[in-house]
Amino acid sequence: MQIEEFKLERFFSKYEFKAPHLLCSSDPESFLIEELLSFEPNLSEDLKKVWLGYTETQGNLELRECVTKLYETINPENILVHSGGEEGIFIFMNVALKSGDHAIAMFPAYQSLYEVAQSTGCEITKWELNEKNNWELDIEFLKANIKKTTKAIILNCPHNPTGYVMSKEKLMQVVDIARKHNIVIFSDEVYRFLEYRSEDRLPAVCDVYENGVSVGGMSKAFALPGLRICWTATKNKEILNQMAKFKDYTTICNSAPSEFLAIVGVKHKERIFKRNLEIISNNLKILNIFFDKYKDIFNWQPPKAGTIAFPGIKVNIDIEKFCIDLVDKKGVFLLPSTKYDFGNRNFRIGFGRKNMPVCLIRFEEYLNQSNLLLKDPVLAKTES
Ligand SMILES: Cc1ncc(COP(=O)(O)O)c(C=O)c1O
Structure with missing residues (x-):
């Protein structure tokens, strides 16, 4: 069997457990086993009796x-x-x-x-x-x-x-x-x-x-x-x-x-979905404000469901280089559209994790320090 490399997963394997600020995860904030076992009495004892x-x-x-x-x-x-x-x-x-x-x-x-x-x-x-x-x-x-x-x-x-x-x-x-x-x-x-x-x-x-x-x-x-x-x-x-x-x-x-x-x-699906949707909804409020503030730079189409979206960048830059520079300088991990073989203008952003607001602050710091975007009036005005 011949199969092409899974570009997204290879890129993740490079940064997912090294970058301190994951801003493109598709899985929502997870749980400790301990938290899951607290959903019902006796679950810890029952887990110990699971036949291996x-x-x-x-x-x-x-x-x-x-x-x-x-x-x-x-x-x-x-x-x-x-x-x-x-x-x-x-x-x-x-x-x-x-x-x-x-x-x-x-x-x-x-x-x-x-x-x-x-x-x-x-x-x-x-x-x-x-x-x-x-x-x-x-x-x-x-x-x-x-x-x-x-x-x-x-x-x-x-x-x-x-x-x-x-x-x-x-x-x-x-x-x-x-x-x-x-x-x-x-x-x-x-x-x-x-x-x-x-x-x-x-x-x-x-x-x-x-x-x-x-x-x-x-x-x-x-x-x-x-x-x-x-x-x-x-x-x-x-x-x-x-x-x-x-x-x-x-x-x-x-x-x-x-x-x-x-x-x-x-069995506890309602509780888990509710908690995930609360995190997502809080994060999306912040992201809507962020993308409104930077609407000259990013093209934001709010998603209808899930933990990820795929904004576009309006300035004329290479999105993969941008993402690598961002993770190298600020430890903020975004996923470029090149990893989807979908041009070089979009990136995946994730908002299912509790620390998303902190990651976004670091991202904003990068934007504000970056000559590439805000301080370069020529690039900032270049529409795709
Ligand atoms: C659409 C989609 N399908 C499948 C998977 C793989 O799921 P799993 O981690 O359960 O293998 C992912 C993971 O990101 C996904 O986004």
């Missing part, structure tokens, strides 16, 4: 039962638990796509959502979000690009990196198109439940489409990425069976303590 043998390959039954409550029509047999969303993506692409097939994927995107498909020899058409129109997707593009060989449409809403969420009407149009052409929809929903307005929450694709495969998990909405527990949910038994067979060659089964803690997380 192999676990059920499909995933712990109690966990799968709890997960069904996140969906409308899904039962435990429709769920396969993975070691992280990344495993679900990797396995799906490998069982559902092959050389000669074609898939259409939202773009920009978390790279594995199209790269793993490409590594199988599958041809990818990138369905680009339109920055000039609030990152909106054009349904006509999707219709025009369906081919006889199209096997999958790959969605990710709420979207990494823009925070875009399509309308329910648009999602149902995508489902209609997929159904008409017998195409599977693979829907990465790891940021679902982090919508700022509940009415923006989309139905899970596995609930509204018989050939829909939804990915959910603990890493984003539940703020527990260190558990490495996610799942795929689908009513398509054939796909789920093939994925289960493939998993025998990746992780076989999941970590028992992680499954125990994931059950606690899923």
